[in-house]
Amino acid sequence: MHIEILVEDQSGEKLLETLLPQLLGSQGEPHTWRLFAYKGIGRIPQGLSTKGDPSKRILLDQLPKLLRGYGKTPGIDAVVVILDVDKRNCIEFLHELQVVTESCHPHAPKTLFRLAIEEMEAWYLGDQQALMEAYPRAKRKVLDSYIQDSTCGTWELLADAIYPGGSAAIKKAGWPLPGQVKYGWAEKIGPLMDPEQNTSPSFCKLRDGLRRLVASAS
Template sequence: MIVVLDSDDRSCVDFLAELKALLAQCHPAPTTLFRLAIEEMEAWLLGDRHALLAAYPKAKKDVLARYAQDSICGTWELLADAIHPGGHAAVHKAGWPLPGQLKHEWARNISSGMDVEGNASPSFGKFRDGLRKLVAHGLV
């Protein structure tokens, strides 16, 4: 089983410990890979600037330049500020379901051009490498 979650602003060490404690209560416990996107899944999209700019060539490069990879900074909001007209303020104002729709669109558009080897997100690299290890051992 592969479980991917946003860490939000939680301590990764503590959050993983909680998840592993829950897994330990399963009898039998399934083979499980836990991976955390640091702070949010959009960090993985921001990890490949070439794919992002290919999908959104009019993205605001000055906004993207402010992003420190895998930082706790309001990741999806920063991405919205870079690529969505009116930025995150317009998304917040519109309300649900727009944030979810946009996140889905961004993931589809950016990930289709993503270089999984060159992604700068450490949390994406851990996901990629963990998945490869499971495949190599025939567990997926």
């Protein structure tokens, strides 16, 4: 099976580069995949008519066009789209995404949507053994205050636990520091993560969904 995997930013891409071999097996043995990082999540266009500038690489802006293209492309067995839910209603957001897929009939690709609740940083917080190994001086009190997969300003909480000056320092510095910091977390924590022990429900849905997807090709 060959899978195209779309994520909304480079930090997500970096994390998945590390985790996918643990979830799917080594590249080409027997499954293959390609990862594509976009430069933000954007929004599903009204009427599902893609009018945004493709050079800006905003994921949801381009999603209807992308799925229609994949559905017509030989050799692509499935598409996986991984997004932060942020402050959205999870059920409503998934329904909106499914409508995009249905709009591609009769050329809709097999598509799996997976949402990080609230943000992908929840997945690091779901493996606190890996997090503490990467950042031994992390503030335990801040980590202990976290309720897994809650809507609480997830990346800010993680920053408050491990970044000098916390999230306030990152926000004060402004762009591109937030993206650089998140990429660094993926580099440091990702290789230490154990997908089997992760306590994040949204990560477990990604893990199990990917495994069911490739099992369906057997």
